Amino acid sequence: MLITKMLRQVVGQMLGSPACGCWTAAPPLRFLGTSPRQIPADTNFHSASFSGTDQPRVLITGGLGQLGVGLANLLRKRFGKDNVILSDIRKPPDHIFHSGPFIYSDILDYKNLREIVVNNRITWLFNYSALLSAVGEANVSLARAVNITGLHNVLDVAAEHSLRLFVPSTIGAFGPTSPRNPTPDLCVQRPRTIYGVSKVHAELMGEYYHYRYGLDFRCLRYPGIISADSQPGGGTTDYAVQIFHDALKNGKFECNLKPSTRLPMMYIDDCLRATLEVMEAPAESLSIRTYNVNAMSFTPEDLAQEVLKHIPEFQITYNVDSVRQAIADSWPMNFDDSNARKDWGWKHEFDLPELVTTMLNFHGSDTRVAHAN
Ligand SMILES: NC(=O)C1=CN([C@@H]2O[C@H](COP(=O)(O)OP(=O)(O)OC[C@H]3O[C@@H](n4cnc5c(N)ncnc54)[C@H](O)[C@@H]3O)[C@@H](O)[C@H]2O)C=CC1
Numbered sequence: 001m002l003i004t005k006m007l008r009q010v011v012g013q014m015l016g017s018p019a020c021g022c023w024t025a026a027p028p029l030r031f032l033g034t035s036p037r038q039i040p041a042d043t044n045f046h047s048a049s050f051s052g053t054d055q056p057r058v059l060i061t062g063g064l065g066q067l068g069v070g071l072a073n074l075l076r077k078r079f080g081k082d083n084v085i086l087s088d089i090r091k092p093p094d095h096i097f098h099s100g101p102f103i104y105s106d107i108l109d110y111k112n113l114r115e116i117v118v119n120n121r122i123t124w125l126f127n128y129s130a131l132l133s134a135v136g137e138a139n140v141s142l143a144r145a146v147n148i149t150g151l152h153n154v155l156d157v158a159a160e161h162s163l164r165l166f167v168p169s170t171i172g173a174f175g176p177t178s179p180r181n182p183t184p185d186l187c188v189q190r191p192r193t194i195y196g197v198s199k200v201h202a203e204l205m206g207e208y209y210h211y212r213y214g215l216d217f218r219c220l221r222y223p224g225i226i227s228a229d230s231q232p233g234g235g236t237t238d239y240a241v242q243i244f245h246d247a248l249k250n251g252k253f254e255c256n257l258k259p260s261t262r263l264p265m266m267y268i269d270d271c272l273r274a275t276l277e278v279m280e281a282p283a284e285s286l287s288i289r290t291y292n293v294n295a296m297s298f299t300p301e302d303l304a305q306e307v308l309k310h311i312p313e314f315q316i317t318y319n320v321d322s323v324r325q326a327i328a329d330s331w332p333m334n335f336d337d338s339n340a341r342k343d344w345g346w347k348h349e350f351d352l353p354e355l356v357t358t359m360l361n362f363h364g365s366d367t368r369v370a371h372a373n
């Protein structure tokens with residue numbers, strides 16, 4: 001009898017009354033009790049920590065990878081240099097250190113993360129820290145720690161301090177049993193990499209915190225991202241960045257995926273603009289909290305054909321990496337991003353021809369400078 005009564009009380013407290021699509025705000029369970037994360041039980045997780053007219057105060061974690069510096073540049077143009085703090089566990093090169101606020105932040109250290117958020121009055125957090133698909137398979141325990149335990153810290157800090165939280169997901173959150181051509185937002189997700197598993201976990205945990213505690217969680221599933229001025233951090237789609245360096249430097253490229261491997265891809269400018277747009281979208285326009293975003297889809301063969309139009313002597317050869325190939329074969333070939341286009345007006349600007357011209361122009365000018373020196 002007593003147990004039944006207690007259970008009824010607990011379930012009653014958990015369910016609350018559904019209002020505006022989310023349950024009554026209640027502190028995440030790990031905040032209760034005597035843990036160092038204890039916060040007052042009457043904390044209101046729905047309270048906005050900045051007024052609508054203020055600029056957001058932004059923290060980017062894992063910001064020294066392929067995407068973070070570009071994101072910081074974009075956000076600094078929009079919100080002011082000093083309102084955007086880039087962070088990582090690595091030492092920044094001089095030009096990045098001098099381009100705006102930089103701070104050490106390890107997402108595995110909850111106290112360090114909380115201190116940064118409090119001391120800098122952070123209101124928006126972009127969690128870019130992660131181990132990507134190929135490096136994740138080479139170090140599963142570290143990938144599990146950073147991508148899952150680290151994510152828990154980020155979610156708790158964000159919920160505790162009413163932050164707007166962006167966590168990127170990926171085409172890698174799908175697996176061999178997902179529909180691959182095209183892959184919709186909602187379908188079977190049984191990835192076979194630790195990276196994919198951790199990203200499905202992030203999507204589900206973020207959405208759970210949104211519905212359970214009112215956390216303003218926003219997530220985009222990025223395709224493979226192609227950037228000119230930053231290097232990829234160990235993924236399956238990295239070939240589509242490396243090809244441009246090698247084509248201009250040596251006139252040839254050895255590809256680690258089969259010629260017919262079709263994957264969704266996006267130029268970095270589109271990716272970062274999508275990220276800012278979804279963060280600025282009115283909450284009521286978001287019918288879901290995790291969206292596919294897409295731009296183009298191509299194979300190594302298609303990409304090589306396009307490069308050949310600019311460098312007629314270019315040669316591509318293939319030396320397949322079995323780990324990366326198995327991963328790529330389990331990922332979407334085409335991404336259905338109709339919900340993002342419908343809900344918040346997503347529209348990509350770069351297709352394959354523009355991508356190739358932009359990448360070759362960027363590296364071409366670099367190569368010419370290097371040869372001249
Ligand atoms: N680059 C791409 O093609 C895609 C990226 N994404 C996601 O976008 C985000 C950013 O990606 P990239 O910049 O490409 O990744 P990256 O691998 O280039 O950079 C990740 C950064 O995280 C940092 N990091 C590692 N452990 C950390 C820790 N304990 N605390 C703080 N930082 C830590 C690393 O030092 C590194 O600078 C990731 O979450 C990734 O999963 C999603 C799909 C595609």
Ligand SMILES: CC(=O)[C@H](N)C(=O)O
Nearest residue numbers: 132133170235236237
């Ligand atoms: C698509 C991604 O998430 C990343 N570039 C990877 O290949 O791991």
